[in-house]
Amino acid sequence: MARQEATLFYAIVGFWLLGFILWTGGPMLVSLLLGFTQFDGVHAPTFVGMANYTDLVSDSLFWQSVKVTAIYTFVGVPLGICFSLSVALLLNQKLPGLSIWRTVYYLPAVLQGVAVALLWKWIYQPDYGIINATLWSWFGIKGPQWLYDTHWVLPSLILMSVWSSGSSMLLYLAALQGIPTHLYEAAELDGAASLSKFIHVTIPMITPVIFFTLILGIIGSFQVFTAAFIMTNKGGPNYASYFFVLYIYQHAFEFFKMGKASALAWILFLIISFFTVLAFKTSAFWVYYESERKG
């Protein structure tokens, strides 16, 4: 029986392992090697040592893409967490038509990619987009140029990312509903006010979900691509929305510098790994698991 189980295990795992080696591990290894070459996709790769990496130091576009992506991530991710948590708290109240509200707030999470980008491009249209039209007709305020302004384009994209944080909202809602009511009752007996209950009960109890969404948020934000590709003419205006993945894409598929693109992909992998590991390391200080007992 044990032998049969072992055979079955290997048979099932074997397919996955084979797939991993062929389609993930293999290409990753090849990309690592290509990162040390000059390769245009046509001629044989030429070994250039660390040049693809060292050249980046003096490449202003590399630093611009790092800056844009970092701002997007470190502003957008916390903002997204705050927004989705706030909405989850609202939707956790006993309100009439609650399921409709939940659906409404979750709906943007169902829409993805190009369709959302095109929708928001119209919303942000400076002359007759819904935001500026409303600002003008209701308040007499002339709105910004949004996607056509180097200062506003990144906040516009961050705002858009916050709007589509419905899936995080759903996770927070589930976490909020999983908090035992006796904890709140005990807090009330101790005389805790609403804010104290939120800070000392709610937040600690949902930190595993905050941690989870933080990790996914970091990974997703560092890899953002579609919005800039579709909405800002590949990172414009004047590179103000030039994300790191766009930089990789252009080097790989528009400029055909596969070696440099591979090096960049590995740098991105390392950056994401660094922040993911950092989040995991710091989680011991702020993430509370009810099942854990600390001595």
Added chain:
Amino acid sequence: MKNRKVSRREFLQLTTVATTGAFLAACVQASQVGQAGSATGQEASASTQGAEVAWFVRSSPTENPWQREQVVPRFGELHPEIKINLIVTPGAEAYSKLLALNAAGTTPDVWSNNFGAGFTGGLGLDMIRPMSDFIDASGVIKLDDYGQPVVNLFTRGGKVWAVPSMTCGTFLFYNKDLLDEAGVEYPTVNWDDRSWTWDKMVELAQKVTKNYGMGTDAQYGLMFAMEPYVLQWLWGTDPFPPEAYETGYPCTIDFTSEKSIAALQAGVDLIFKDKVSPSRADQDAISAGGDPFRTGKVVMLITGGWGFWGMKDFTDFKWGAAAIPRKETTADPLWPDANMISKTSKAPDAAWQLVEYISSGDGMKGFIDATQSQPAPRSLWPEWYSLFEDKIPLEELKAGMEGSVKYGKIPYSHTMVETNRLYTVMAQQFDPMWLGEKSVAETAATAQAEVQKILDENCGKSL
């Protein structure tokens, strides 16, 4: 026989060995196939029997039906021994897919330069083969029929590397109905008329612009749908040095000379001072609802000869195609497309048969009818004129076409290497100027410095 249990470590080792073995076996097989293919290719050069030609084209609502419904069946009748495998790819991805196919050892046999880096890219990457041997032996292709500038472009090292299929200049398309409504004269079609100037065009545009910047109610007098270098040409200068059009690798760039600044300023003034052209945001918005010229949002449009495509049956308003106005000089970009054959084609003879057929009178007539594109052979221009005989008087059309070619200059996109990269950097660097965030001088200085960095990487090379 006693069953032996496989440990996890042994299993992993076996899997790795098996995978590596399979991978190496596949490589060996592929290599052997490649050798066999080459051998067959050599034999096939003597005969096209049983040959298969991969024809790589961009996706296009007019070109693809012509390729599928006319060329493939007609060519099949003439050459039943050759099979055509049409590979259609969206234009924006076409060049990268072509390179990916090449990297995979499956380079298509025939493609055109009407996408991506095109001819110079193919030549620079050593992907195409010369066609002089085929052309010399052909009774169909007459190089004299294409015009010297176009032939020169595709001739390198004394050999012709591509056969032109389409050549068009650049025009100022105008809406006759809206000009009539404003009670103004039509712009001239005479390219030698020195009184037709940039300033007159701006004056005309101002007369027909209505509700500037007012969303769907706006009617813009002019849209200049060209890159800034065209302005520089009109102002009597050029961002690229003359030798770069020969070598393919410019060493310097000029956006900051007095003439360049004046030219760029004139372009920016169309939006912020003259208020006749839509802002960037409005341009995107009015284009989202369809071609802004054809939807009547723009009265005059400066664009390539592709502005004619699809206009044969256009009946929404009366229209015309005038000369580009002059400033210091008269100039316009000339856009030649051509077909090339892969250097690694396994069936070059069959591939040539296809190129020759496309370029023949029969092939080109089908191309003209289906796409309404201007044919490269001058002997076939009358065929193209006849498409629009009920729209534009023949003499006008003829004068427009001949003038645009006479003053036409083939731009950097068709003559230089790494043009995708240059275009991207220039487009991004010029943004602050088009958006009114920075002065022209400031923008031009930054753009020049950034483009120069790219040029420094390849300065000294030559195609």
